[in-house]
Amino acid sequence: MAEPASTSSAPGDSSVAGRSLLAQASDAWVSEAVAHLQAMLRMRTVNPPGNEAVVIDHVAGALRAAGLEPQVFEVAPGRSNLVCRIAGHGPEGPLLLASHADVVEAEAESWRRDPFGGEIADGCVWGRGAVDMKGKIAMDLAAMLAMARAGVRPRRDVVMLVVADEEAGCTLGSRWMVENHPDLVRAEICLNEVGGFTMHLLGVRYYPIQVAEKGVCWLRLTFRGEPGHGSLPRPDSAPVRLASAVAKLGTTRLPVHLSPESMRFVEALAAAQPGPVALALRGLNQPLLSTTILDLGVRDPGQKGGLDAILRNTVSPTVIRAGHKTNVIPGVATVELDGRTVPGQSSADLVREVRALVGDDFEVEMLEDLDPVTTSCDTPEYRLLCDVIRRHDPTGIPVPWLIPGFTDAKFYARLGTRCYGFMPLMLPEGMSFASMFHGHDERVPLDGYRWGLRVHLDAIARLALDAEAR
Numbered sequence: 001m002a003e004p005a006s007t008s009s010a011p012g013d014s015s016v017a018g019r020s021l022l023a024q025a026s027d028a029w030v031s032e033a034v035a036h037l038q039a040m041l042r043m044r045t046v047n048p049p050g051n052e053a054v055v056i057d058h059v060a061g062a063l064r065a066a067g068l069e070p071q072v073f074e075v076a077p078g079r080s081n082l083v084c085r086i087a088g089h090g091p092e093g094p095l096l097l098a099s100h101a102d103v104v105e106a107e108a109e110s111w112r113r114d115p116f117g118g119e120i121a122d123g124c125v126w127g128r129g130a131v132d133m134k135g136k137i138a139m140d141l142a143a144m145l146a147m148a149r150a151g152v153r154p155r156r157d158v159v160m161l162v163v164a165d166e167e168a169g170c171t172l173g174s175r176w177m178v179e180n181h182p183d184l185v186r187a188e189i190c191l192n193e194v195g196g197f198t199m200h201l202l203g204v205r206y207y208p209i210q211v212a213e214k215g216v217c218w219l220r221l222t223f224r225g226e227p228g229h230g231s232l233p234r235p236d237s238a239p240v241r242l243a244s245a246v247a248k249l250g251t252t253r254l255p256v257h258l259s260p261e262s263m264r265f266v267e268a269l270a271a272a273q274p275g276p277v278a279l280a281l282r283g284l285n286q287p288l289l290s291t292t293i294l295d296l297g298v299r300d301p302g303q304k305g306g307l308d309a310i311l312r313n314t315v316s317p318t319v320i321r322a323g324h325k326t327n328v329i330p331g332v333a334t335v336e337l338d339g340r341t342v343p344g345q346s347s348a349d350l351v352r353e354v355r356a357l358v359g360d361d362f363e364v365e366m367l368e369d370l371d372p373v374t375t376s377c378d379t380p381e382y383r384l385l386c387d388v389i390r391r392h393d394p395t396g397i398p399v400p401w402l403i404p405g406f407t408d409a410k411f412y413a414r415l416g417t418r419c420y421g422f423m424p425l426m427l428p429e430g431m432s433f434a435s436m437f438h439g440h441d442e443r444v445p446l447d448g449y450r451w452g453l454r455v456h457l458d459a460i461a462r463l464a465l466d467a468e469a470r
């Protein structure tokens with residue numbers, strides 16, 4: 001373990017260290033974090049091709065300027081990962097502050113602002129990656145800089161990790177780090193993306209904290225049939241049978257499988273609502289009622305889709321291929337399905353459900369198979385994250401969330417790490433995280449982001465330094 005930098009408190013006196021850390025959270029510190037966010041939003045790290053190295057170099061430079069020693073791993077040209085550790089003095093396992101530097105593409109013509117401009121307008125910082133997830137890179141960086149400048153030695157190691165390639169399956173990023181440098185990224189607790197933001201629902205301000213994510217089961221179905229001339233139609237041709245299967249898969253909901261993770265989320269939502277609404281919400285936890293209640297009771301299509309996806313396995317037909325000449329009936333047609341499994345279900349279970357719906361006269365190939373990830377919320381750190389949210393928004397309701405998508409937590413969890421989605425961000429009513437995530441006009445409100453920076457630093461101080469919030 002490295003010697004501590006000059007410390008403003010004796011090792012072990014962590015509440016003093018925590019106070020000195022939180023004293024760093026000045027307006028200048030906030031402005032610096034926003035400037036880092038703007039700079040990173042201007043860097044085009046759309047994956048593919050990624051080019052995350054430009055963000056990694058920016059972060060590495062800022063960490064070095066504060067006297068820290070980041071390690072950079074170039075995995076492929078222009079694709080790199082960064083790890084930076086502040087050594088702690090106690091026996092607890094490390095706290096991992098995790099993020100990814102790549103973003104998904106942006107259709108500039110559908111945005112109100114340049115997706116790669118990093119502009120501040122209408123009280124927001126705009127750009128692809130503002131919520132997913134350069135906003136958290138800047139938060140993690142700000143926390144590391146505050147710790148370095150305060151000269152505190154934390155109770156446990158605090159490790160900042162920024163990886164490439166999350167948006168295209170994690171191969172060069174989290175998966176590569178876990179497989180090639182497990183000792184550098186192994187942690188007890190990880191704060192990662194997708195959670196900690198405000199979700200307005202039926203007049204209540206919730207803060208979902210991710211404690212679980214669905215599994216991934218990507219499939220390719222191959223249909224075969226007699227090829228032939230296009231002038232002689234064949235109702236049993238490969239493309240026709242594929243189309244009928246796709247139509248069924250796209251319009252039929254698979255069976256409900258309630259998991260403890262989805263039920264806990266629903267119960268936490270219900271507990272903050274008045275009687276009749278709470279009763280209806282709790283109906284979602286009754287397998288025979290849940291679909292009807294969703295269809296009759298939830299009007300917002302985004303909220304309905306989000307709730308529906310945590311109650312059952314899902315498949316979305318995405319890539320369809322067949323034929324290359326108008327007058328030739330092809331003998332082969334394939335469709336790729338993006339399948340997701342709820343906790344307690346396996347990819348084999350999902351394949352059984354697909355076959356039960358559309359038969360078995362096709363071949364199935366498994367393209368990706370990742371189990372669901374779940375973390376207990378009966379942990380001191382989960383309670384602490386909820387407490388930090390409530391201190392900074394006394395009428396806000398933190399809730400444990402199962403997300404329909406997946407994150408780098410899939411790989412960090414393999415090392416035994418307890419992973420939470422926690423990028424605190426206060427959003428006004430009408431600005432929805434879900435619609436900005438991979439959507440148009442991705443942005444963070446400046447006030448809500450400033451709030452989030454302080455909440456994040458407070459959480460880290462208390463997880464690693466036992467600080468009292470101020």
Ligand SMILES: [Zn+2]
Pocket residue numbers: 100132133166193
């Ligand atoms: Zn992301």
